[in-house]
Amino acid sequence: MEKVTRREALVRLGIVAGGAVALSALNSRVWGSGYKDSVNNFDRPLTAITLGAGNRGTVYGDYAAGFPDDLDIVGVAEPIVERNDFHAKTHDIPDENRFVTWEHVLERPKFADMVIVSMPDDLHHEPCIQAMRLGYDVLLEKPMAQSEAECREILKVQQETGRVVGIAHVLRYAPYFIDMRDIVLSGKLGRIVNMQHMEPVEWRHMMHSYVRGNWHDSTVTTPIILAKSCHDLDIMRWIMDEPCDKITGFGGLSFYKRENAPEGSGDRCLDCAVEEDCAYSAKQMYMRDKERIYAIMPVVPYDEPEKLDELILHSLKTTNYGRCAFKMENDQPEHLACAMEFRSGATATFNMDGFTSYHGRRTRLMGTRGDLVGDMDTFTYTDYMTRKAFSWDISISDVKGYEDSGHGGGDYRFVSDLLNAVYHRDESLLTSTVAASVESHVMGFRIEKSRKGGGVQEINI
Ligand SMILES: NC(=O)c1ccc[n+]([C@@H]2O[C@H](COP(=O)([O-])OP(=O)(O)OC[C@H]3O[C@@H](n4cnc5c(N)ncnc54)[C@H](O)[C@@H]3O)[C@@H](O)[C@H]2O)c1
Incomplete structure (x- = not known):
């Protein structure tokens, strides 16, 4: 296989045109709409309150610490004292803006531009609705909510209030998936007739989060198809670029019993x-x-x-x-096999697998003019006409400024795009909007219904 420079690769992959291309234009094309630079040139940092200073709250806090001209964390609600202290100390939060739970924040008049809802799954819907009604823009962790009805309510209130709400479907902001989608939309693969996507969860991750950990009971949190794989359904819908009309799923819990x-x-x-x-x-x-x-x-x-x-x-x-992994009150399936039909008749399959030794989503796209095979580190695109294959890896993507970001660069790029959307009051600078996210969440809720005996589910969004 040919090894090419980043620029040559982008030209050949059809992501940029040949000839002189200004670096800034190249960057925004590769990094997604609205992306400017790690410093967004705001005239003041936007302010945010962290609701839930755990793992994800810390990720967003790290962005603020790394890019203080973009984002300033001015308040925190967190019941675990040590986490509350740590977050307050890191961001120099005054005592009057430190709270035990999210309700205490929203009892007060609005005192920041945004809230970051990074609490457990069952504390997304209500805080998000209340925050929007108080005039806050919102960073809302996925899954958005615990039911289809709650997701739709968030959309309704977001449309009524006109707030900017970004759902943390961070893979949409990873250069790997952005470039993959650009190839599909460029028509280089012809018409996509089938997509195979797999999420290998890695067995220790599965055991940690979905057998012993916070997400072991789907009735308290969300089914694993939402809790873990809403990212994947969202990416599939985004790359296929058309609605999914029919969906079905199988899978269950067979081992950790x-x-x-x-x-x-x-x-x-x-x-x-x-x-x-x-x-x-x-x-x-x-x-x-x-x-x-x-x-x-x-x-x-x-x-x-x-x-x-x-x-x-x-x-x-x-x-x-x-506790013994076999003696928990867990109910999450360790494996899922799902099938989908999209509007054009194109088909797709999705597998979530809790028994793998490796991480890294695997994706195969089968088109009428070419195909693409990827493992999240690299993907290869083959053109049937020229018989040539081209490979993408992170070295031909520009990770400037965001090297520390998780999810293949997606975490920080998501925050950056969301801040731009909030600053310019322009939701179109964001791809993981509430409306787009409701659609992929509905796919997840319908898979769960199908898995529990509901057969093939028709989706009419
Ligand atoms: N976007 C992603 O890729 C991604 C990755 C992991 C987790 N998540 C999601 O992010 C959310 C948080 O996950 P996490 O891993 O950070 O969990 P976590 O347990 O590390 O953090 C959640 C924090 O919320 C706090 N909290 C609980 N009740 C609260 C309340 N009433 N008021 C204020 N704070 C409260 C907890 O004490 C905890 O510190 C979950 O919904 C999860 O599904 C998203």
Whole structure:
């Protein structure tokens, strides 16, 4: 396969025209509409209040810390004292703007441009509605809400109030998916007749989040097709660029169940006689390997190793993270196989898999003039006419300023586009709008209905 420079690759892939191209134009084309630069040239930073200073609240806080001319965090609501303290200290938040829960923030008159709703799934809908009615623009974490009706209500209130609301479908802002979609829209692949998309969740991630962790009970949070895979349905709908009319899904929970617990196992891995022979041991994951420990304690004291071990031990003794993975009250499927028909008759399949050794979404697009195969690090496009293949990888994408961003650069680009949309009061600078997100969320809710015996679901948005 030919190796080419970034610029040559973009020209050949049809993302930019040949000849002289101004760098700024190239950037905005590659990075998505509305993107200017890491410094957005606002005349003042926009202000935001973090509702939920956990993992995602910290990601958005990190953006503010990295780009203080763009965003200033001026308030926080967070019930875990250590997280509240940490967020307040990091962003120099005055005591009068520190709150225990989101309700306390919204009891006060509006005191910032935006709120960042980064609380658990069951605390998205109501805070978002109330914030919009108070005049706040909103960064709303996915999934938007716990039901189709709630998603539609958010859309209704957003349209009534005219607020700018960005849904954190951050993959839409990753250069990998932006460039992939641009190739599809350029017609280089001809007409797409089929799409295969797979989300390998990686087995430890599955066990951490959907067996022991916050999302283990779909009735309290959301079904995994929303909690984990609304990103994928959204990307599929966005790349196919047409509505999905029919959808169906299968899948279930078969392994992490009481009847599969190893013989002689205890209720907690700390008191388990067979722990050392168990691949699913919490002691192995958190204590020995120190994986994903940010989620199992209020704040990780990275510079105090002794304290760290103490906190891990405490968590394994007192929280779900120390329980036997086979003896939880979990109900999330570990595998899903879904099929879709789009408006033109094009078809697609989606697989979510909780038993893989690797991360990184896999995508295959089959078109009448060419095809594309990608694994989130790189994708290859083959042209049937010329018989040539071209490859994309991050080295031909410009990650300037956002190297630290998660989701393939998507996290920070999302925030940047949202801030631009808020500053210019122009929702068109955003691709993950409420309206677009409702559509892909409905696909998820219908898959869940189908999976539970509802058969093929017709979607009329
Ligand atoms: N966009 C993405 O790619 C992405 C990735 C991971 C998680 N998420 C979503 O982001 C949301 C947050 O996930 P997370 O991983 O940050 O979880 P988290 O548990 O780390 O953070 C949530 C925080 O909200 C706080 N909280 C709970 N109740 C509250 C209340 N009443 N008022 C104020 N704060 C409250 C919790 O104490 C916690 O610190 C979830 O909905 C999740 O699905 C999105």
